[in-house]
Amino acid sequence: MKARLLSGGTWICGKTNISKRLTGPQFSFIFTIQNNLSKEDKEMKKRVSVIGCGALGSIIAQSLTGMLREQYILLGILGATPQEPIKPAEELGCKAYGSLEALLADTPDYVVEAAGSDAVRQYGARILAAGSNLILLSVGALADETFRHSLGQAAEKCDCKIYLPSGAIGGLDVLRAMRLMDKDMKIRVENRKAPHSLEGAPGLAGKQLSIEREELVFSGSALEAIRSFPKNVNVAVAAALSGVGPENTTVEIVSVPGLEENSHCIYGQNKSVRVTLETSSLPDPSNPRSSTLAAWSVVSLLQNLASPFQF
Numbered sequence: 001m002k003a004r005l006l007s008g009g010t011w012i013c014g015k016t017n018i019s020k021r022l023t024g025p026q027f028s029f030i031f032t033i034q035n036n037l038s039k040e041d042k043e044m045k046k047r048v049s050v051i052g053c054g055a056l057g058s059i060i061a062q063s064l065t066g067m068l069r070e071q072y073i074l075l076g077i078l079g080a081t082p083q084e085p086i087k088p089a090e091e092l093g094c095k096a097y098g099s100l101e102a103l104l105a106d107t108p109d110y111v112v113e114a115a116g117s118d119a120v121r122q123y124g125a126r127i128l129a130a131g132s133n134l135i136l137l138s139v140g141a142l143a144d145e146t147f148r149h150s151l152g153q154a155a156e157k158c159d160c161k162i163y164l165p166s167g168a169i170g171g172l173d174v175l176r177a178m179r180l181m182d183k184d185m186k187i188r189v190e191n192r193k194a195p196h197s198l199e200g201a202p203g204l205a206g207k208q209l210s211i212e213r214e215e216l217v218f219s220g221s222a223l224e225a226i227r228s229f230p231k232n233v234n235v236a237v238a239a240a241l242s243g244v245g246p247e248n249t250t251v252e253i254v255s256v257p258g259l260e261e262n263s264h265c266i267y268g269q270n271k272s273v274r275v276t277l278e279t280s281s282l283p284d285p286s287n288p289r290s291s292t293l294a295a296w297s298v299v300s301l302l303q304n305l306a307s308p309f310q311f
């Protein structure tokens with residue numbers, strides 16, 4: 001059971017509010033609860049589980065036990081197989097979950113997804129129904145309007161939130177404000193990546209990309225882009241959801257031989273504002289598709305959630 005002192009001077013224990021003015025037996029009851037709390041509970045750290053222990057999930061899990069350790073406890077990691085998270089969990093001193101059920105049994109405050117859009121579709125609603133907030137890196141899963149609405153409804157039903165970190169880009173705040181000013185605003189996203197960062201995407205249908213010349217490999221809506229390049233343009237879907245939606249956001253994907261950074265340029269324009277938001281960042285050494293910045297955007301989001309100042 002968790003107990004904490006609210007600012008008005010009221011102790012809250014589970015769902016029971018107990019007035020500060022209570023004395024005698026009631027007070028000793030409160031005091032006993034306090035003394036039975038673990039150190040972590042006394043500090044009221046938020047409890048987090050991570051899905052995915054690849055390039056980005058590893059950075060997030062390490063940060064939870066490192067720079068975020070004063071605010072958060074890493075409960076455990078869920079991998080693609082029960083074996084996958086065993087080693088990282090051992091190193092970080094948390095659980096290696098064998099199933100989603102095991103993760104949910106821990107009742108985390110937040111579940112961070114860094115596993116892919118299939119995992120979002122497979123687990124998202126169940127995580128929310130269990131009362132955990134969800135932080136999604138595979139934002140592309142939300143391009144599908146029907147799925148997005150059903151996940152939103154699942155969150156509302158359980159009074160939970162779905163957090164969309166800025167990922168490998170920035171400026172989602174300005175796009176959201178611009179959309180409020182003018183619903184007919186325009187957004188175009190240009191993604192530039194080295195050929196090996198695009199390899200294996202269903203949209204290439206096995207085509208080998210040139211290692212000598214730049215080529216436009218995709219041009220269309222963000223909705224089509226994420227279907228064709230599901231591991232490359234989550235950023236475009238995030239930009240689209242901040243603005244005019246995946247069907248109305250234009251995306252171009254360019255293969256650039258020799259390019260060391262993943263580069264994303266978002267052009268937004270409404271009646272009175274014009275923005276160019278360019279982010280170039282190094283990919284993760286173990287996964288050339290993903291910029292490490294995306295993992296740090298989750299770390300930053302978690303830090304923000306624990307801060308009295310909200311960005």
Ligand SMILES: NC(=O)C1=CN([C@@H]2O[C@H](COP(=O)(O)OP(=O)(O)OC[C@H]3O[C@@H](n4cnc5c(N)ncnc54)[C@H](OP(=O)(O)O)[C@@H]3O)[C@@H](O)[C@H]2O)C=CC1
Pocket residue numbers: 051052053054055056057078079080081113114115116117118119122136137138139166167168169230231232234235238284286287289290291294
């Ligand atoms: N929002 C943004 O700006 C960005 C989002 N992303 C997205 O973030 C996600 C994570 O990226 P990254 O860490 O680089 O990817 P990785 O491929 O490096 O890691 C993902 C890990 O999750 C595992 N996995 C797959 N399915 C499941 C599942 N159902 N449950 C648990 N684990 C699973 C994978 O295992 P296996 O390899 O065996 O499948 C893999 O180990 C990707 O979807 C990526 O597209 C990436 C960059 C930017």
Ligand SMILES: O=C([O-])CC(=O)C(=O)O
Pocket residue numbers: 167168230231232233234235236262263289290291292294
């Ligand atoms: O990490 C990046 O540069 C972008 C990315 O893969 C994505 O948006 O899916």
